[in-house]
Amino acid sequence: MNKYLYVFRNEILLNLTYKGNIISSFIVQIIQMITTVFVWRALYSGENDIGNYNISEMTTYLILTSLLSVIFSPNSAFRLSNLISSGKLSILLIRPYSYFFESFSVFLGQKVVQICVVFIMIICFFLLGLFQFSFPNIVSILLVLTNFILLFIFLSVMGELSFWLIEMWPLRPIYNGLLSLFGGVMFPLDLLPESILNIIQFTPFSLFGYVNTKAIMGELSDDAMFNFLIASMLWIIFFQIIYIILWKKGLKKYEGVGI
Amino acid sequence: MISFKNVSFSYKSFKKQVGIRGTLKDLFKREHVNHTALENITFEAEKGEILALVGPNGAGKTTLIKLLVGLIEPSTGNIDVLGFNPYKKSNKYLSQIGLVMGQKSQLTWELPAIDTLHLIKAIYRIDSKDFTERLNYFLNLLNLKDKVAVPVRKLSLGERMKFELIASVIHYPKLLILDEPTIGLDIESQRAIHKFLLHLNQTEKTTILITSHYMRDIEALAKRIMILINGQIKYDGDIKQLVNTFNKGNTIIVKTKSELPDEILGYKIKRGSEENSWEILLQAGESYYELLSYLTNNFQIESFHMKETPFEDIIFNIFTETKESSS
Amino acid sequence: MFFNYLKIVWSLSISQFFIYRLTSVFVCFFGVLFTAIEVITLFVLYHYTDSINGWDFYSFLTLSATYTLISYIYQFFFTLSHEKLIDKIVEGDLDYDLVRPIDSQLINSIKQLDIPSLINIVIAIVLLCFSVPHVLTGHIFGIVMYILFVLMGVYFYYLVNQFFINFAFWIERPYQIAAIPEYLLDIASRPRNVYPPILHILFVWVFPILLSTNLPAEILRGDISVVTLVYYLLFIILFSFLVRIQWKQALKKYQSAN
Numbered sequence: 001m002n003k004y005l006y007v008f009r010n011e012i013l014l015n016l017t018y019k020g021n022i023i024s025s026f027i028v029q030i031i032q033m034i035t036t037v038f039v040w041r042a043l044y045s046g047e048n049d050i051g052n053y054n055i056s057e058m059t060t061y062l063i064l065t066s067l068l069s070v071i072f073s074p075n076s077a078f079r080l081s082n083l084i085s086s087g088k089l090s091i092l093l094i095r096p097y098s099y100f101f102e103s104f105s106v107f108l109g110q111k112v113v114q115i116c117v118v119f120i121m122i123i124c125f126f127l128l129g130l131f132q133f134s135f136p137n138i139v140s141i142l143l144v145l146t147n148f149i150l151l152f153i154f155l156s157v158m159g160e161l162s163f164w165l166i167e168m169w170p171l172r173p174i175y176n177g178l179l180s181l182f183g184g185v186m187f188p189l190d191l192l193p194e195s196i197l198n199i200i201q202f203t204p205f206s207l208f209g210y211v212n213t214k215a216i217m218g219e220l221s222d223d224a225m226f227n228f229l230i231a232s233m234l235w236i237i238f239f240q241i242i243y244i245i246l247w248k249k250g251l252k253k254y255e256g257v258g259i
Numbered sequence: 260m261i262s263f264k265n266v267s268f269s270y271k272s273f274k275k276q277v278g279i280r281g282t283l284k285d286l287f288k289r290e291h292v293n294h295t296a297l298e299n300i301t302f303e304a305e306k307g308e309i310l311a312l313v314g315p316n317g318a319g320k321t322t323l324i325k326l327l328v329g330l331i332e333p334s335t336g337n338i339d340v341l342g343f344n345p346y347k348k349s350n351k352y353l354s355q356i357g358l359v360m361g362q363k364s365q366l367t368w369e370l371p372a373i374d375t376l377h378l379i380k381a382i383y384r385i386d387s388k389d390f391t392e393r394l395n396y397f398l399n400l401l402n403l404k405d406k407v408a409v410p411v412r413k414l415s416l417g418e419r420m421k422f423e424l425i426a427s428v429i430h431y432p433k434l435l436i437l438d439e440p441t442i443g444l445d446i447e448s449q450r451a452i453h454k455f456l457l458h459l460n461q462t463e464k465t466t467i468l469i470t471s472h473y474m475r476d477i478e479a480l481a482k483r484i485m486i487l488i489n490g491q492i493k494y495d496g497d498i499k500q501l502v503n504t505f506n507k508g509n510t511i512i513v514k515t516k517s518e519l520p521d522e523i524l525g526y527k528i529k530r531g532s533e534e535n536s537w538e539i540l541l542q543a544g545e546s547y548y549e550l551l552s553y554l555t556n557n558f559q560i561e562s563f564h565m566k567e568t569p570f571e572d573i574i575f576n577i578f579t580e581t582k583e584s585s586s
Numbered sequence: 587m588f589f590n591y592l593k594i595v596w597s598l599s600i601s602q603f604f605i606y607r608l609t610s611v612f613v614c615f616f617g618v619l620f621t622a623i624e625v626i627t628l629f630v631l632y633h634y635t636d637s638i639n640g641w642d643f644y645s646f647l648t649l650s651a652t653y654t655l656i657s658y659i660y661q662f663f664f665t666l667s668h669e670k671l672i673d674k675i676v677e678g679d680l681d682y683d684l685v686r687p688i689d690s691q692l693i694n695s696i697k698q699l700d701i702p703s704l705i706n707i708v709i710a711i712v713l714l715c716f717s718v719p720h721v722l723t724g725h726i727f728g729i730v731m732y733i734l735f736v737l738m739g740v741y742f743y744y745l746v747n748q749f750f751i752n753f754a755f756w757i758e759r760p761y762q763i764a765a766i767p768e769y770l771l772d773i774a775s776r777p778r779n780v781y782p783p784i785l786h787i788l789f790v791w792v793f794p795i796l797l798s799t800n801l802p803a804e805i806l807r808g809d810i811s812v813v814t815l816v817y818y819l820l821f822i823i824l825f826s827f828l829v830r831i832q833w834k835q836a837l838k839k840y841q842s843a844n
Binding site (some may be wrong): 088 | 354
């Protein structure tokens with residue numbers, strides 16, 4: 001079996017030993033979701049629409065962004081910092097494989113478990129009558145996958161900051177705050193005035209939350225999807241370049257410590 | 260196999276200023292300090308050799324190991340290991356070395372060791388049949404048969420270390436580097452590890468480089484010892500020769516029925532720990548026959564025996580001597 | 587005596603604060619960030635309506651600020667001590683606190699004050715200064731009652747935390763359970779009548795966490811239901827006794843386990 005496949009497999013096994021953590025992170029997310037969903041539902045009396053959303057679309061939107069924000073959480077960004085502080089990065093560096101692909105396999109391993117839980121949750125919400133199914137087309141699946149890759153590269157770059165920062169933890173609340181605001185977790189971004197929407201909808205956070213959700217709900221026009229796809233790819237290229245530069249510099253810095 | 264030629268390693272570190280004003284100053288202009296971790300290191304090692312690297316903390320042992328595995332680049336000088344420049348970290352090179360760090364684990368804490376071993380099998384592209392045979396062989400040798408499916412966190416420190424060893428040698432490394440492999444282990448596990456390493460060295464001609472603070476490890480394993488102090492090689496050669504060169508002398512303990520004078524034949528006599536026991540320091544290489552015959556002729560002797568200075572004390576003396584002379 | 591103790595705790599916390607001042611700056615920043623997100627969300631919500639189940643913009647803002655206030659007053663006084671307490675229970679490290687001539691529950695609840703929370707308390711008060719004039723219907727007495735019930739809310743929230751932390755005496759991995767109160771209080775950051783009946787009954791009449799934040803805001807608006815008020819107060823009194831008994835039992839367990 002391929003070496004990266006083994007990294008992937010072991011990461012899944014590892015995540016399964018932490019069932020409690022995964023379940024509790026979803027419970028937290030669901031409680032926060034409850035606080036948003038019911039406030040928004042209280043705004044509907046009778047058959048009115050808010051923006052372009054009727055009550056069941058709004059509910060579906062809020063449930064989806066909320067569940068997606070577990071998958072698009074910043075956790076993977078803190079792996080490198082742990083490896084550095086425990087010194088285990090050295091062990092990974094002297095193995096005959098690429099750290100970048102190794103960490104991608106780890107990332108996938110973590111996400112597979114989370115994605116499975118999200119699917120189960122969606123089915124539960126569907127059975128409760130709170131979720132509206134729609135069948136996404138190929139382009140929207142492609143868009144979500146591209147955003148998923150962007151997430152990995154974005155978090156990798158964030159993680160590389162641990163070569164320079166002593167305290168990494170403040171990045172977590174900053175990321176979460178930006179995701180809940182620009183990612184449209186608190187409210188759909190298209191409720192904002194168009195001028196503001198145009199600025200923030202192409203940020204990575206919007207792509208992670210708002211755009212993914214709209215794509216899965218099948219509510220984006222072909223034109224819009226194409227634009228987001230281009231934006232997402234450009235971000236990937238941009239962050240990939242940053243990643244490579246920071247990796248070289250960071251490794252030089254890492255080599256200097258602990259002698 | 261290993262060749263270091265005039266290798267030095269130095270690094271810069273920034274002086275951190277104190278307080279808010281200092282932090283602001285740091286933003287614009289930072290003072291840096293140059294540290295030399297290794298200075299002009301030259302040595303070679305042959306295939307199948309077991310080489311022990313000792314030295315006080317901060318002497319540069321870890322730096323040397325990092326250079327050897329290619330984690331850092333030498334500031335000056337050349338390193339050639341197995342025909343490679345380690346810093347290039349080519350997969351071909353990395354596949355031929357194994358590293359054990361006593362304080363850092365490569366096993367996944369929550370999973371059984373077998374999962375990490377399978378991962379390593381894939382990384383180093385070991386043939387399945389070969390892997391199974393070799394693993395079973397090692398498990399038998401180290402008595403780990405029924406531990407292979409136990410999560411690592413439930414293993415004892417000794418068992419964990421044995422698995423670390425297996426994980427580092429399962430891919431037939433030509434060079435095995437061990438950094439403090441026995442730290443915190445009980446004697447039984449230490450012996451098992453010694454036995455295993457010697458066995459590996461004999462059957463596979465694995466070259467082994469080991470650092471340890473336990474002189475027991477060094478004595479049990481290595482013929483050749485390299486002493487590193489303040490980034491320089493202070494001694495490189497045979498252990499036995501080291502003992503002969505640096506042993507200042509052995510102590511003779513005499514038990515008598517009566518008092519001894521302060522001096523006999525020019526030897527100073529010290530009172531021992533027990534009643535009527537005496538200690539006499541004999542210079543290395545000096546014969547004790549004359550002393551013995553003088554004592555037996557003039558006093559009533561109950562016992563007479565020579566206490567060799569332990570290896571550990573000899574090394575300790577070398578360390579402290581160098582420190583004193585440098586300060 | 588207790589006042590002197592508090593004074594010493596205060597000065598110790600101040601010096602801690604200066605050691606970790608960078609962390610403190612971050613905490614302040616996050617306080618501002620999350621308040622901003624909350625206010626922006628309210629703006630968006632009230633762009634589409636004037637009233638959510640009878641709550642207008644200013645009364646919702648008052649509720650949000652009340653939630654922040656209760657949450658951070660608790661944090662200021664108790665959170666650091668409670669975190670330490672869990673570690674101590676897990677590591678069996680309580681012995682010193684049991685031989686001191688001061689109540690063991692009290693000493694383990696106030697050991698170190700979380701100074702950065704003060705900033706968040708100030709932010710909440712600023713928001714209240716802005717929103718309360720639009721909400722207040724009764725006379726000045728309403729404000730006194732409000733302050734009283736905010737403090738009651740803090741006390742209730744303290745009890746809830748203490749209640750879940752005490753489980754650490756019986757459970758091996760208590761950290762996830764100890765985080766439950768925070769999420770319960772999250773639910774209370776919203777008007778209670780937006781929730782469906784099941785949740786409403788659960789969090790008002792079974793375990794009145796919703797009342798801890800909603801009652802003070804409702805008092806300012808002038809709709810006071812005596813039944814709810816009395817029930818809330820009775821619940822807190824009973825819950826205090828329950829937590830006290832639980833603590834005594836826990837200590838018995840701890841001492842016998844030694």
